[in-house]
Amino acid sequence: MSRQGFPRQLRLLTAGDYRHVFDHTTLKVHGKGLLALACPNDLGHARLGLVFSKKNVRRAVDRNRLKRLTRESIRLRQHRLPAVDIVVLAKRGVNELDNETLHRQLDGMWARLEKDARRLKAAKSTPPA
Numbered sequence: 495m496s497r498q499g500f501p502r503q504l505r506l507l508t509a510g511d512y513r514h515v516f517d518h519t520t521l522k523v524h525g526k527g528l529l530a531l532a533c534p535n536d537l538g539h540a541r542l543g544l545v546f547s548k549k550n551v552r553r554a555v556d557r558n559r560l561k562r563l564t565r566e567s568i569r570l571r572q573h574r575l576p577a578v579d580i581v582v583l584a585k586r587g588v589n590e591l592d593n594e595t596l597h598r599q600l601d602g603m604w605a606r607l608e609k610d611a612r613r614l615k616a617a618k619s620t621p622p623a
Contacts, residue, residue, distance in 0.1 A: 500569045506543030506579060515543065515581045521610050525603045526595075527588025532578040532607060534614075540575035542568050546584040556589035563593060567600040575604060576611035 506512055514533065521532040535541065544564060546557045564582055568575070591599065 500565055500572075503537075504539065504541055504572060506541050506581065511541070511579065512543050512545075512581060515579045520614060521578065521607060523603045523606045523610065525599045527585050527591055528599060528603065529583045529585060530580055530603055530607060531583070532580045532611070534611075535577050535579045538577050540568070540572060540577065541579045543579070543581040545581060550584045550586045551589045553589070557584075559593075560584060560588060560596070563596050564600060567597060568604065571601075571604050574608060576608060576615070578607070578611060580607070 506515070515531055518533040519531045520534065521530075523530040523532070542565070544561050546560055548557075551557045551560060568580075588596075
């Protein structure tokens, strides 16, 4: 049975980790109410950071629900994701999505991120003509 935990090594922990993603973003995936920024890492696995501000998601209970559902979504897909650092940002109105819609939204975002990362990796490995 594969391990499905979400240990510390799968999270962005420091401000420097977040800053690196913001400064070196190579992949952007938009969803309804969410935005995922990603940049490649050399760790061999994906890491996740979450930014759900009071400005965009007013109530703490809503921010916590969104973070919990996002972590759960990536925890279940972590083995299929490429080696990238991901920061998920909330946009206004995301707290109005129900849990089922949010899960579908996140699954679609992870699938697009996988596809875009494969395309980017293929483009980098192919020498220019």
